[in-house]
Amino acid sequence: MSSMVEVKELNYSYGKEKVLNQISLTLETGKIYGLWGRNGAGKTTLMRCISGLSPANEIYVNGSVPYDNEEISPHICFIQENHPLNPLWSVKDAFCIAANFKESWNEALAEKAAAAFHLKLSMKVKKMSKGMKTALALTIGLASRARVTIFDEPTNGLDAAHRETFYDLLMEEHEQRDRLFLISTHYINELHRYIENLLVLKEGALIQDKTMEQFRQSAGFIHGTKEELNWLTGKAYILEKKEMGPLVRYMIDLDTCEDEHVLEKVEDHVHLQDYLLRVTDNK
Amino acid sequence: MSALPGIVYIFRKEMLSSYISFWLIFSAFIFGFYALGLWARTQTGTVEFTTNSDLIVMIYIFVTGTLTVRPVFYYGLSFGGTRKHIYQSIIIIFALFSLVTALIHTIYYHGFMRLFATSDVAIQIESIFIMGGLEPSVIGIFLLQCAIFMLFISLGFLLSLVKYHFGSIGLYIAAALFLTTILVPVFNSYWGDLGRWISQANEIQLTFTTIGAILLVLLIPLTFIKRISSFHGEKSG
Numbered sequence: 001m002s003s004m005v006e007v008k009e010l011n012y013s014y015g016k017e018k019v020l021n022q023i024s025l026t027l028e029t030g031k032i033y034g035l036w037g038r039n040g041a042g043k044t045t046l047m048r049c050i051s052g053l054s055p056a057n058e059i060y061v062n063g064s065v066p067y068d069n070e071e072i073s074p075h076i077c078f079i080q081e082n083h084p085l086n087p088l089w090s091v092k093d094a095f096c097i098a099a100n101f102k103e104s105w106n107e108a109l110a111e112k113a114a115a116a117f118h119l120k121l122s123m124k125v126k127k128m129s130k131g132m133k134t135a136l137a138l139t140i141g142l143a144s145r146a147r148v149t150i151f152d153e154p155t156n157g158l159d160a161a162h163r164e165t166f167y168d169l170l171m172e173e174h175e176q177r178d179r180l181f182l183i184s185t186h187y188i189n190e191l192h193r194y195i196e197n198l199l200v201l202k203e204g205a206l207i208q209d210k211t212m213e214q215f216r217q218s219a220g221f222i223h224g225t226k227e228e229l230n231w232l233t234g235k236a237y238i239l240e241k242k243e244m245g246p247l248v249r250y251m252i253d254l255d256t257c258e259d260e261h262v263l264e265k266v267e268d269h270v271h272l273q274d275y276l277l278r279v280t281d282n283k
Numbered sequence: 284m285s286a287l288p289g290i291v292y293i294f295r296k297e298m299l300s301s302y303i304s305f306w307l308i309f310s311a312f313i314f315g316f317y318a319l320g321l322w323a324r325t326q327t328g329t330v331e332f333t334t335n336s337d338l339i340v341m342i343y344i345f346v347t348g349t350l351t352v353r354p355v356f357y358y359g360l361s362f363g364g365t366r367k368h369i370y371q372s373i374i375i376i377f378a379l380f381s382l383v384t385a386l387i388h389t390i391y392y393h394g395f396m397r398l399f400a401t402s403d404v405a406i407q408i409e410s411i412f413i414m415g416g417l418e419p420s421v422i423g424i425f426l427l428q429c430a431i432f433m434l435f436i437s438l439g440f441l442l443s444l445v446k447y448h449f450g451s452i453g454l455y456i457a458a459a460l461f462l463t464t465i466l467v468p469v470f471n472s473y474w475g476d477l478g479r480w481i482s483q484a485n486e487i488q489l490t491f492t493t494i495g496a497i498l499l500v501l502l503i504p505l506t507f508i509k510r511i512s513s514f515h516g517e518k519s520g
Contacts, residue, residue: 053360054512068509073363084361086354088296100289101362 004029004148004180005050010058012045012204019045021204027180029147032170034191035184037201038280043184044081046201047150050182051078061148074103077146081153083137087126091119091136095143102144109173110143116165130157135166142169150182155190167194189273202280219275220266222250235259239278251278286364290355290372297354298347305343306387309336313395313408321402335409336395337428340388341435344381348439352447356511366508374501377436385428389421423486430493437500444504448511 005027012020019042027033037043049056052066052073059066066072085094091114099105114121117135125133134157141149155163171194173179185191192198198215200208210218219239222229226248232238236259240251251270252262313334351373359369395408410424445453464470481489 052363055510068365068367070365070368073365076363078361078363080361084358086293086296086358088300093292093296097289097292097358097362100292101286101364 003027004062005182006060007046007050008058008060010046010049010056012042012049012054012056014045019204020049023204023206025199025206025209027148027182029180030178031197032174032181032183032195034188034195034198035182035201036186036188036198036276037184040203041201041280042204043201044152047078047152047182047184050148051076051150053078074101075147076150077102077141077144077148078150079137079141079152079154081156083133083140085125085133085136087124089125090121091123091125092121094125094136094140095121098140098144102146104145104147106143106145109145110139113139113142113169116169117162131159131162134158135162138166138169142173145173145177145179147178148180148182152184153186154183155185155187163190170194188276189271192272200276200279207279215272215275216269218253218255219270219278220252220254221268221270222252222262222265223267224248232262236262239275251275253279286359286368287372287375289362289364290359290369291376293354293358294351294373294376297350301347306391309339309391317399317402333409336388336392337410337431340384341431344384344432345435345439347380348377348436348441349443351436351440352443356447360512366511370504370508373440377433377440381429381432381436384432385425388428389425393421423490427486427490427493430490430497434493434497434500437497441500441503444508444511448507 003026005025007023007025010020010023011018019040023042023046035043035047045054048054049059050061050066052061052069055067057065057067061069061072061076064072066076089097095107095110095114098110099107111121114136117132117139119132119136119139123132125136128136134154138151138154141151141154154166158166170181174181183191183195188198192212192215195212197211198208199206208215222232225246226243229248229250232250232252236250236257237253238250239253242249251274252266254263254266257263313336316334355369355373356366359372360366364372392408392410399408442454442457445457449456465474484492
């Protein structure tokens with residue numbers, strides 16, 4: 001694995017509003033990364049910067065700043081949420097245009113993905129539902145065969161069958177090609193099966209950058225009565241406390257806990273979404 | 284990788300139907316009055332109709348320039364085109380577009396004039412290129428038209444680009460600067476001199492002067508094209 005994307009202390013603002021704060025990260029080729037954050041956390045801005053759509057000199061893709069870079073642009077594909085598609089275009093038109101901008105465009109894959117999403121090549125964008133437009137945009141992203149492919153909320157508007165189709169095509173590409181995928185989502189419970197690493201943004205800062213296995217080990221529950229669990233105070237960082245009559249359930253942050261006794265008492269692990277919600281709470 | 288074929292495709296998809304519609308409406312307009320003139324003759328009356336086809340095409344081509352900015356930058360950037368490539372592509376497209384439009388207009392103009400000359404219908408299509416005592420060749424008029432159309436489409440593009448990048452305030456400033464040159468006595472005499480010069484110049488002088496104006500109009504966006512964004516009001520740092 002080699003690093004394809006490097007971000008070094010990236011700050012970004014819209015006018016006076018700072019949206020990205022001291023972001024540093026490295027993304028390796030051949031991996032699928034997830035990007036999670038609450039609304040307004042800076043996910044889309046970060047993806048725009050990496051894709052070269054927004055100016056940022058602190059980002060390097062294959063060693064070069066991607067913004068307006070004619071060498072790098074043909075190898076990056078950023079599929080935005082509600083990706084711009086002219087209503088006058090047909091599916092075939094969109095493919096022709098994408099093929100002119102993406103050096104590794106694969107027409108056979110485009111046609112295969114379009115068929116899997118039940119998109120006819122002659123169909124006009126203006127006649128499409130939101131889900132069909134999303135499917136077309138995803139088809140473009142997959143068929144671009146870009147070395148760095150970025151999807152912003154790719155499954156928004158897709159029904160369950162088409163979401164499955166997308167993930168199948170994604171995994172097929174991932175297995176056959178040395179591509180880097182970065183996928184943002186709010187539905188982490190669905191995406192977590194397909195990604196190897198997850199980046200978590202909170203208010204413009206990167207607060208977590210770990211493998212999925214590390215995330216699974218990041219938090220756990222300890223159950224008991226309030227009296228039984230008095231000893232926990234001060235020994236572990238409690239992410240969440242839920243009381244059910246005399247019983248209490250603590251969600252413990254295992255990343256910061258080194259107390260053997262606490263670790264022994266952890267009974268089961270936490271759903272990723274619950275954990276992410278707690279670590280991004282403003283408490 | 285050049286963005287030219289992709290930008291040409293985007294431009295063609297955006298403009299082709301309006302381009303065909305324009306020429307159809309233009310033809311229907313002229314033929315409509317011709318038919319009216321023929322009918323009037325059978326009723327022992329007359330219909331006199333005079334139009335200026337150059338001006339109609341210039342207005343259309345100016346509007347086309349203003350309508351080009353959004354699709355080519357919005358879609359072009361989203362699909363991974365660079366600003367430099369998109370801009371270079373636009374210049375090539377405008378040059379070809381002006382050439383084709385001038386060719387079609389020349390054929391229309393001479394075709395209609397020949398048609399009207401063979402009948403007694405009082406329809407006259409005037410050309411600003413033949414006014415002022417000039418008697419240039421068809422090729423001379425054609426080249427001058429190419430240059431003038433290119434200037435108008437570039438002007439439309441520039442104004443639209445200023446609005447796209449700077450917002451309405453950019454347009455207001457541009458309009459204020461233009462009005463200043465008309466209203467302030469120090470400057471407005473230059474417009475009068477320019478008008479007098481145009482009325483006395485031959486088609487070669489006019490063509491080369493127009494080419495100079497095109498270069499000036501196309502150079503202005505180079506000062507801010509690098510910062511054009513699909514998303515406004517943001518900065519890095």
